[in-house]
Amino acid sequence: MKRLGYLGPPGTFTEMAAVNYLEAKLDNSSRLEAYIDIERLIMAIADGEVPAGIVPIENSLEGSVNITLDYLAHKVNLKIQAEITLPIVHNLIVKPGVKLDEIEKVISHPQALAQCRDNIKKYLGDTEIVKVNSTAEAVNQLSSRNEAAIGSRLAARRNNLEISKAGFQDESRNWTRFVLLSRPGVNLEAGRARQALAASKTSIILAPVKNRPGILHELLEEFARKNINLTKIESRPTRKTLGDYLFFIDFEGDSQDREIKEILKNLRLKSSYFKVLGSYARLEFTSEELAVEYN
Numbered sequence: 001m002k003r004l005g006y007l008g009p010p011g012t013f014t015e016m017a018a019v020n021y022l023e024a025k026l027d028n029s030s031r032l033e034a035y036i037d038i039e040r041l042i043m044a045i046a047d048g049e050v051p052a053g054i055v056p057i058e059n060s061l062e063g064s065v066n067i068t069l070d071y072l073a074h075k076v077n078l079k080i081q082a083e084i085t086l087p088i089v090h091n092l093i094v095k096p097g098v099k100l101d102e103i104e105k106v107i108s109h110p111q112a113l114a115q116c117r118d119n120i121k122k123y124l125g126d127t128e129i130v131k132v133n134s135t136a137e138a139v140n141q142l143s144s145r146n147e148a149a150i151g152s153r154l155a156a157r158r159n160n161l162e163i164s165k166a167g168f169q170d171e172s173r174n175w176t177r178f179v180l181l182s183r184p185g186v187n188l189e190a191g192r193a194r195q196a197l198a199a200s201k202t203s204i205i206l207a208p209v210k211n212r213p214g215i216l217h218e219l220l221e222e223f224a225r226k227n228i229n230l231t232k233i234e235s236r237p238t239r240k241t242l243g244d245y246l247f248f249i250d251f252e253g254d255s256q257d258r259e260i261k262e263i264l265k266n267l268r269l270k271s272s273y274f275k276v277l278g279s280y281a282r283l284e285f286t287s288e289e290l291a292v293e294y295n
């Protein structure tokens with residue numbers, strides 16, 4: 001692959017996904033390139049500035065990363081080449097020696113702030129909340145004793161900061177799903193890997209032909225009839241009319257399988273918008289399995 005874009009700067013959880021992905025692929029020659037926000041990274045892949053990139057797409061506490069879904073639906077034609085799932089541990093990070101009652105402002109990425117919503121209230125009350133492009137940007141920005149950032153242990157260590165509270169997310173079990181994106185026609189999954197990386201999941205986006213009773217049921221019945229397990233269904237606005245939706249559907253199986261090809265053909269006939277985002281391998285890491293630990 002040689003160059004792999006990720007949501008940076010160094011110290012983000014997306015960097016952790018990228019490093020662990022390359023390690024699983026036994027790839028020690030690709031260079032990581034940090035992009036400061038998800039929008040810029042996705043456009044850079046689409047424009048051919050970087051051959052591939054890793055972005056967050058869903059979290060177990062806060063749900064979808066909408067910017068990623070919306071760009072994949074409306075702005076670009078990219079393929080998902082792999083899925084990487086990681087456990088996420090957030091930390092409340094401060095200048096050395098700062099006590100909780102000194103903190104007047106908390107800085108982080110909106111997903112991280114949302115994953116820690118209850119604990120922010122519980123420990124910091126009605127503190128000011130500042131949203132930035134990534135958790136690592138928040139940690140890098142921390143400049144006074146009245147501020148705290150939410151981010152990775154690695155980012156705290158790199159900036160010589162202190163962890164005031166580890167495991168600051170509202171539920172101790174917390175995962176984020178990331179996807180590896182590239183332009184169509186690129187096959188990044190060939191080659192060596194620490195584990196078999198066969199395509200085992202497919203993601204599509206569709207809009208039903210007509211908004212009428214039972215249409216969603218009809219579409220989903222295609223999967224039920226062939227005993228195909230759906231792993232996610234999510235709706236996002238079409239951006240045309242209020243009440244019109246695109247459905248993002250993930251399911252188990254490879255779009256090259258005969259049965260799945262047939263399902264996709266039938267769905268396409270019943271859709272006014274239809275896009276296959278790709279069939280891809282899933283890499284799921286537990287904290288023990290992470291080759292590179294950022295948490």
Ligand SMILES: O=C(O)C(=O)C[C@]1(C(=O)O)C=C[C@@H](O)C=C1
Pocket residue numbers: 007011012013014015056057059065088109111112133134135136176
């Ligand atoms: O800001 C980061 O560190 C990221 O990698 C982004 C991101 C996200 O957008 O979901 C990744 C993992 C966590 O869910 C929190 C933030």
